[in-house]
Amino acid sequence: MLDALMLELEGVVVETRAARFDALARALADDSVVALPSNASDALLGLPPRDAAAMAISLFGLARDATAIDLIGLRADRYFTERMSRGVTLREGVRVLVTIAHARSRLALVTRAGRAAVDLVLGLSGMHDAFEVIVCADDVVDNKPAPESYARALARLQSRRPLSRERVLALEDAKPGILAARAAGVRCLAVGDLPAHQAVEADGLVPSLADAGHDVLSELERWAHEAA
Numbered sequence: 001m002l003d004a005l006m007l008e009l010e011g012v013v014v015e016t017r018a019a020r021f022d023a024l025a026r027a028l029a030d031d032s033v034v035a036l037p038s039n040a041s042d043a044l045l046g047l048p049p050r051d052a053a054a055m056a057i058s059l060f061g062l063a064r065d066a067t068a069i070d071l072i073g074l075r076a077d078r079y080f081t082e083r084m085s086r087g088v089t090l091r092e093g094v095r096v097l098v099t100i101a102h103a104r105s106r107l108a109l110v111t112r113a114g115r116a117a118v119d120l121v122l123g124l125s126g127m128h129d130a131f132e133v134i135v136c137a138d139d140v141v142d143n144k145p146a147p148e149s150y151a152r153a154l155a156r157l158q159s160r161r162p163l164s165r166e167r168v169l170a171l172e173d174a175k176p177g178i179l180a181a182r183a184a185g186v187r188c189l190a191v192g193d194l195p196a197h198q199a200v201e202a203d204g205l206v207p208s209l210a211d212a213g214h215d216v217l218s219e220l221e222r223w224a225h226e227a228a
Contacts, residue, residue: 011173046174
């Protein structure tokens with residue numbers, strides 16, 4: 001039995017890849033940078049908005065100072081939240097997972113998203129009360145791939161009730177989150193359609209949460225055990 005299950009909001013709980021990409025493209029266009037390169041999607045996957053802005057500028061071979069990149073990242077985050085306010089699409093199988101895990105384990109949301117997006121998405125999905133601990137971009141100095149968000153979540157869970165780090169599992173959708181979890185000493189399964197060079201960083205790959213059937217939590221525990 002797991003002591004705790006930690007989820008990334010983006011790409012694990014809700015589908016956000018297209019919304020993030022479009023929001024960044026819009027923010028870059030405001031800065032007269034248009035038409036993101038075709039190879040940008042994989043490079044930007046899982047990066048927080050500011051880091052994604054810096055990567056996009058680098059892919060274009062352009063130069064922007066830190067303030068300009070900060071502004072692009074802030075605009076991208078605002079556009080993303082606006083887009084998500086029109087409705088969210090839960091990843092297949094996630095509602096069953098959250099329902100089961102909430103009854104049998106402890107749930108933490110450890111996300112690269114900001115507080116506004118977190119509150120919006122959880123409010124629309126009706127899942128806010130399922131998470132004992134929520135750590136988002138606003139709570140940390142160094143976002144993923146730094147381990148700070150996972151370290152904070154573990155500390156908050158531990159302060160409420162002891163847990164064993166060996167019985168904690170993270171679900172992530174991209175390399176930055178996988179690296180963050182593993183740097184914090186947490187086993188991690190990659191979820192979804194990741195490029196092979198990103199998925200290999202995880203302890204295992206779950207193509208879809210729906211593949212696990214009804215008892216999804218037991219299946220995740222089995223996959224994590226087999227990957228260890």
